[in-house]
Amino acid sequence: MAPNATTDRYSVLLPTYNERENLPIIVWMLVKVFTEHKLDFEIIVIDDNSPDGTLDVAKRLQDLYGSDRIVLRPRAGKLGLGTAYVHGIKNATGNFVIIMDADMSHHPKFIPQFIQKQRDGNCDIVTGTRYAGDGGVYGWDLRRKLTSRGANVLADVLLSPGVSDLTGSFRLYKKHVLAKIIDSTISKGYVFQMEMMIRARQFDYSIAEVPITFVDRVYGESKLGANEIIGYLKGLATLVVSV
């Protein structure tokens, strides 16, 4: 079902590190979806001084689409995914914030479903899930599938927040809800997404799920290396002790 037009504004946070091929395509897809559904939006690009010149591409997109639609929030170096969201939300003008990857693994076609779901239940958070309903993952090798499943199961067993995809990062938040959750988080890297759900449950925010298909990137490479996996495990251990 397509959401109706309202005065709502959606701020999309796109963290980028070496995404020069992907950025123009994802931005075009986002503009198309929001325009077709007559929804007000801005796209905030948080680039960490990518060596491949992603920021130059972002500047050209800003010239093309306008600075009310494309907002640049660059940082001086690679400071991690968790803090990129924190940085990106600072000047967000929407009353809703959508967090998603810039490499098209998160397809903008799901956004109207997120919005409809949010409106149906006036939910605080809508989270995409690869691990319920029609959700799924395409293009990952067995090692990556096991890593993702393992990370989810481990977090679920240790912290039980009742969300089927704890490490997913395609989500819609009421902005004041996201700001409050961010204020209470301690994680810096990929574990940030998981901690967000734990904090949301602690604050008793309502969370709805939308099944999504996650398709592995075509251009560029994942930044989730061994260091991030070790960081995830350390972050999880810290959370288990602290919550």
Ligand SMILES: Nc1nc2c(ncn2[C@@H]2O[C@H](COP(=O)(O)OP(=O)(O)O[C@H]3O[C@H](CO)[C@@H](O)[C@H](O)[C@@H]3O)[C@@H](O)[C@H]2O)c(=O)[nH]1
């Ligand atoms: N600014 C910034 N962006 C970053 C950084 N690290 C990664 N990104 C951006 O964050 C997005 C996700 O990074 P990927 O490297 O493509 O992640 P992935 O391996 O596909 O992992 C996906 O699945 C994980 C769970 O299984 C998720 O936890 C993760 O968020 C992501 O959705 C991309 O847009 C990428 O450019 C960073 O340090 N800084």
Ligand SMILES: [Mg+2]
């Ligand atoms: Mg990716």
